[in-house]
Amino acid sequence: MADDPKTPPGVPQSILELSAFNPVARENPHGLLAALQSACPVMRDEAAKVWLLSRYRDVRETVNDRTYVRHPLNAEPGSISARFVEEGRERRASILFLDDPDHARIRQPLAKAFYARINRMRPEIEAMVDEVIDAAPEAGVFDLMEKVAVPVPVLVIARILGVDEERLADFRQWSEDVILGLNPVRTPAEDARLVSGAEALDAYFQQLIEARRRAPQDDLVTDMVQLQASGEAKISDDEVRTNLEALLVGGNLTTTDLIGNGIWLLLMHPEQAAALRTNPDLAAQAVEEVLRYEAPVQATSRIVPDERTVAGCPMHKSQPVWMSLAAANRDPEIFDAPQVFDITKKRASHIAFGGGPHICIGAPLARIEARHAFLKLLTRYPNLRLSDQPLVWRTLPFFRGLEHLLVEA
Numbered sequence: 001m002a003d004d005p006k007t008p009p010g011v012p013q014s015i016l017e018l019s020a021f022n023p024v025a026r027e028n029p030h031g032l033l034a035a036l037q038s039a040c041p042v043m044r045d046e047a048a049k050v051w052l053l054s055r056y057r058d059v060r061e062t063v064n065d066r067t068y069v070r071h072p073l074n075a076e077p078g079s080i081s082a083r084f085v086e087e088g089r090e091r092r093a094s095i096l097f098l099d100d101p102d103h104a105r106i107r108q109p110l111a112k113a114f115y116a117r118i119n120r121m122r123p124e125i126e127a128m129v130d131e132v133i134d135a136a137p138e139a140g141v142f143d144l145m146e147k148v149a150v151p152v153p154v155l156v157i158a159r160i161l162g163v164d165e166e167r168l169a170d171f172r173q174w175s176e177d178v179i180l181g182l183n184p185v186r187t188p189a190e191d192a193r194l195v196s197g198a199e200a201l202d203a204y205f206q207q208l209i210e211a212r213r214r215a216p217q218d219d220l221v222t223d224m225v226q227l228q229a230s231g232e233a234k235i236s237d238d239e240v241r242t243n244l245e246a247l248l249v250g251g252n253l254t255t256t257d258l259i260g261n262g263i264w265l266l267l268m269h270p271e272q273a274a275a276l277r278t279n280p281d282l283a284a285q286a287v288e289e290v291l292r293y294e295a296p297v298q299a300t301s302r303i304v305p306d307e308r309t310v311a312g313c314p315m316h317k318s319q320p321v322w323m324s325l326a327a328a329n330r331d332p333e334i335f336d337a338p339q340v341f342d343i344t345k346k347r348a349s350h351i352a353f354g355g356g357p358h359i360c361i362g363a364p365l366a367r368i369e370a371r372h373a374f375l376k377l378l379t380r381y382p383n384l385r386l387s388d389q390p391l392v393w394r395t396l397p398f399f400r401g402l403e404h405l406l407v408e409a
């Protein structure tokens with residue numbers, strides 16, 4: 001894109017430049033985000049047909065405002081947000097893309113069942129984290145992503161849902177396949193995997209729903225069919241399947257990245273790892289600081305529902321507003337020394353889980369898994385350190401996570 005004479009050099013002018021498709025942003029997006037936040041906090045990207053907000057206050061106000069809409073069918077045609085409508089699947093949006101009344105109709109009972117289950121299962125969830133970490137190599141160099149960060153969330157969500165133990169391997173594979181849907185640039189082979197994985201997962205969930213209806217078990221699928229039967233949840237089987245699948249798509253990669261980014265940051269800052277080893281009560285604050293400092297989900301969005309002024313700029317109905325959670329999390333107006341990773345410091349709330357009606361439903365689960373994983377890893381491996389291999393960040397736009405994290409125990 002030609003330089004606009006009004007834009008200072010170095011200030012990004014498109015969301016593409018800020019995404020992992022740009023090698024500079026992939027390596028470290030924070031310099032570009034800070035430049036954008038100070039020079040152009042409300043950016044217009046004409047190619048993507050979106051606005052991008054990067055100041056904490058603007059982002060917070062927008063996510064919290066219930067009058068914005070989310071369904072991609074409301075987005076300006078040709079805008080990047082409109083491209084989230086999958087052909088033939090327009091009606092099968094999960095809560096992530098639904099608006100009220102459908103959003104509330106599905107989210108309320110799902111959240112109620114999910115939170116009750118997580119609360120009850122907390123000791124089991126921590127035992128599952130232990131199970132995965134105990135199975136990792138005792139010593140030597142290994143990939144922490146492969147051995148710990150990837151398997152933990154898949155195992156936990158499988159057991160919460162009630163996936164049969166003998167189908168765990170299939171379930172892992174299907175989860176990997178459907179996560180490909182997060183990548184807008186897929187090879188034909190990846191497209192085929194996505195379709196076949198989604199079909200297999202859908203068929204399996206329907207089988208589970210029917211099995212639990214006949215013979216209830218102690219799991220989330222049973223909770224959902226019982227809420228349907230009692231009339232408390234007015235949700236079709238199709239909606240149950242779509243939203244249980246959304247827990248995999250929304251929860252697995254993100255929690256993987258929270259664990260991976262966290263261990264990377266702790267090993268990069270040995271004094272912080274030492275502080276956590278000495279005072280395990282810091283674990284909760286450590287998780288929040290990792291979420292603030294390297295937000296696994298870098299952006300979220302809303303759609304302007306009418307003509308209005310947003311963050312001081314006139315905006316039109318249907319225009320998508322993207323928000324950089326990563327930039328907001330390092331806004332110097334809110335966070336003192338925002339570029340410093342410090343798990344010992346009490347800070348204002350970050351915005352890594354978004355906010356308002358769409359705030360991440362899985363936040364409590366991600367927190368339990370990450371807290372326990374950090375403590376368990378630091379205890380099991382007292383001399384854990386980064387290997388000398390260069391880091392490779394994943395090329396998935398607007399998600400921040402490592403492809404591999406080679407560590408030496």
Ligand code: HEM
Pocket residue numbers: 063095096097107157246247248250251252254255258295296297299300301325352353354355356357358359360361362363365366
């Ligand atoms: C560190 C881990 C995670 C991060 C950083 C994260 C981040 C986010 C963000 C930014 C949103 C959008 C919020 C908004 O637009 O205001 C979201 C929504 C969502 N997340 Fe998460 N998430 C994580 C873990 C999980 C987990 C573990 C699950 C499920 C088990 C999950 C399921 C969802 C779902 C279903 C939504 C849509 C909620 C709605 O629109 O009502 N996420 N998440």
